[in-house]
Amino acid sequence: MSAPATTARATGRVRRPPVRRPAPARDAADVGLRARVLAALAAVRDPELDEPITDLRFVSAIEVGEAGEVTVRLRLPTPQCAPNFAFLMGADARRAVARVRGVRRVIVRLEDHYTGEEINRALRGSAGFSEAFPGETDDDDLETLRAIFTRKALIARQATVCERMLADGWSEETVLGARVRALPDLPEARRALMLRAELGLPTDGDSPAFVEPGGQPAGAPGLRRWLRGARLVRLSLEANGGICRDLLRARHGPAADLEEAGR
Amino acid sequence: MFEHAGQRYFIVDSHVHMWSAGPDNWVKGQETYAKGWIECFHAYQSLGPEETHWPIEKFMSYTHEDFVHDVFEEGGVDVAIFQSTYLEEWYTNGFNTAAQNHALVEKYPDRLIVNGRWDPRDGDAGLRRLEEDAKRYDLKGVKLYTAEWNAGSRGYSLADGMCTPFFEKCKELGIRNIHVHKGPTIWPLDKDAFDVRDVDIAATTHPELNFIVEHVGLPRIEDFCFMATQEPNVYAGLSVVIGGLMHARPRFFAKVMGELLFWVGEDKMLFGSDYGIWEPRWQIEGFLKWDYPGEEYSDYPRLSDATKRKILGLNAARLYDIKVPDGMGIPEAGRREGAELVETADA
Secondary structure, three states: OOOOOOOHHHHOOOOOOOOOOOOOOOOHHHHHHHHHHHHHHHOOEEOOOOEEOOOOOOEEEEEEOOOOEEEEEEOOOOOOOOHHHHHHHHHHHHHHHHOOOOOOEEEEEEOOOOOHHHHHHHHHOOOOHHHHOOOOOOHHHHHHHHHHHHHHHHHHHHHHHHHHHHHOOOOHHHHHHOEHHHOOOOHHHHHHHHHHHHOOOOOOOOOEOOEOOOOOEOOOOOHHHHHHHHHHHHHHHHHHHHHHHHHHHHHHOOOOOOHHHOO | OEEEOOEEEOOEEEEEOOOOOOHHHEOOOOHHHHHHHHHHHHHHHOOOOHHHOOOHHHHHOOOHHHHHHHHHHHOOOOEEEEEOEOOOOOEOOOOEOHHHHHHHHOOOOOOEEEEEOOOHHHHHHHHHHHHHHHHHHOOOEEEEOOOOOEOOEOOOOOOOHHHHHHHHHHHHHOOOEEEEEOOOOOOOOOOOOOOOHHHHHHHHHOOOOEEEEEHHHOOOHHHHHHHHOOOOOEEEEOOOHHHHHHOOOHHHHHHHHHHHHHHOOHHHEEOOOOEOOOOHHHHHHHHHHOOOOOHHHOOOOOOOHHHHHHHHHHHHHHHOOOOOOOOOOOOHHHHHHHHHHHHHHHO
8 A cells, every 4th residue: 555544534534635736726615615615525534445535546637616515526446436435435425525614515526437427317316326236236235335445444454453553563462452541643553443333343541442343342363363354455455455555556557736626 | 387496286276267248248228337347357457467468459359369378378377167157148149158167178178177056936947957967967057146137136146945956966976166256246236245244154055065165255354254254164265365455565465364263263164366357477477486574574374385386286186076187186285285274374
């Protein structure tokens, strides 16, 4: 992975692509709204990879109209990328942008995808995924799928935190017995707690620092063995993310300045 | 055979294609899909070294001569196994059917093997077709796409009861190798196409059959590893792993190989180039030269010369009863080392 996942949501800070100069003339309100929209999109993640869609270069353009109308264009590494995840990202992007101050209307368009028409139709209305593909799927399945990857992301982030604690001199026993309040101040630790919250698992200071996705304290087979499996989960996410980035580059070329913020 | 550093290696490429994907083979009204599919494959090719990239025109419609040159002459592959892919809804004569592949097998019967297919949703007609195909193509293996759509169904599971007669038919016909596509797929909606639990159940139920999970379940390598470590008849198909990562993402490649060696073991990993996505030569040469790129990989199993011989040919030769020429097997010492590695993986 070229860069660790950003922590926009956890820290309130937003990683912005470098600003290209000279930029087309825009008034200050427009630039401010664009920045807020981009910040909102940076908090939307690919559910399969647990990385921001902006880091993955999935946001190809943001268009801001005078009356607060925003169009976001999304693109994926291949036209055959799984429609289920494509829909989840589109719907999440739409929801995130709709909450931005000053936005009155949001259109999210998925481009160059073999089910783009169906997905865009569903994204235009309030239809769920199941209505995009009548009789072929249902939305409950989609949330189940999302939860599978939320659990994987939790395991992966915990692996990084655990490795860091061991490297900092914690013994295996103390890591196993650690509580949330003892977690180091790391982006991965903050992310892990957010993922726990999404899964409905406790995040208070007294709860175990490392948990299985089902909520039990992690490391029952021994810390090293648990870590070995957790690292493999992380590798799977990262290797997949690497292939996504490489395929996207093959299709759309190397990153151009500000492409994520719109042309 | 492949010569490297004064040694000769017996190579079985367990995953090759002879496809036809040019505009002349696109189904009317489905051109967007047919074109999009082959362009997607072409993007994968870009993950290999630049000097091995082809223009899209050649990539769509390479010839028998290209295959013979790239796989046999340049690639040094002794035996290659065709994994058939139909996609008849997009490609008029199919993308890469057993019949297409067989045309080349007839020219090189000792060096090419073609695998067939079945789909449990085809019922009795499917069983009859399997019997015919087995006779016509002398099948030793099949390639299955569990995420494929069929007559209103959005995929199936190998654990479904309707698969049982097909597994039984395979045993009866001498088809022992079940390659299962668990990797990037074009049909997943809600179906979790990467889920490998069904392979686990089928492998336990049918210990006489070998299950080769293609692309090691990418992007679900961990689920695959946790399962394969427990099932003696589950194998890792390395197509896409070597082609897609070794050059483009060498550090991930090192970790993925290390994990596979640890969890699955060197006796159950099969090289596959995925030609024509990637030519075999750079993959074989690169893998023979390859070692972990640094100290940080020290807790992964080491690779010996024997490890590489097994992965590049001997493991697949065992599954497909391919005779390995004298002197091309593994010396005794290498064999012992391999056994230790497997124990590590099981520990």
